[in-house]
Amino acid sequence: MEMAVTAAQNDMRRAYYSGAAGILASALAWSVATGVAAFASPQRAIWALLIGGALIHPIGVLICRLMGASAAHTKGNPFGQLAGASTFWLVFSLPLAYALGLRNPAWFFNALLLIIGGRYLVFATLYGMQLYWALGLALAAAGFALAALSVSAVAVVTAGAAIELVFAMAGIILHRKWVRANNSPNPQPLGSST
Structure with missing residues (x-):
């Protein structure tokens, strides 16, 4: 069973650049929201982050492909599910964060740091990387x-933007080290013979 888990994690790492592309896309969404909060209003920044958050996956896929990953496991x-x-x-957690933001915009962002931090803890299993424990707990x-x-x-x-950006860079570095350690730009996908 452990080999199956490791193979599934390696497949996810190969496909999604160890998740670093997604962290970078999320950091970009938080960065845009930072600019909107500073130069427009925190209320508009809530919407900027909600819209930017909806774009994280497609932008992450684009970043994956630009960096040479397939963006398809x-x-x-089973880790795709x-x-x-x-x-x-x-x-499902966003309405609660939004309701908090109606009372105090800072609470929306605090809640989102907790929600996203919790999601990154799942990624520790998805990718088999301690980086996601550190990122989730930092957020x-x-x-x-x-x-x-x-x-x-x-x-x-x-x-939020700063933490995600630092961890995106760390994820890129760790992915490159992982690729070098496996002596291949594309380690064996799940189900392939060695």
């Missing part, structure tokens, strides 16, 4: 700490 990989399930959980810690400090919405959304 092998059919039958896990990724989909975690996406539904994220979407959650930021969400709690910034809420406790009652900082502005601009500060919270900026923190």
Whole structure:
């Protein structure tokens, strides 16, 4: 069973650049929301992040392909369903975050840091990488700490962008090391013979 899990994780890493492309796409969405919060309003930044969040997957796929990954896992990989399930959980959590944002825009971003942090913890299993434990916990810690400090919405959304950007760069570096360690730009996909 462990070999099957490792093969599924390797297939996801090969297809999605170890998830780094998705983190980078998310960092871009948070960065746009940061600009909107700073130069327009926190309320508009909520909508910017909601719209940007809806574009994370297609932009992540584009980034994957630009970096040489297929952005398509092998059919039958059980972790594809896990990724989909975690996406539904994220979407189902958004109304609660939005309701909090109606009371205080900073609370929307704090809640989103917690929600997204929780989703990244699932990615630790999806990709078999400790990076996602660190990312998920960093986002959650930021969400709690910034809420406790009652900082502005601009500060919270900026923190989200910065954390995601740092981890996107770390993910790119780790993926490149993983590829070198496997002596192949495309390690064996799930179900292939060696």
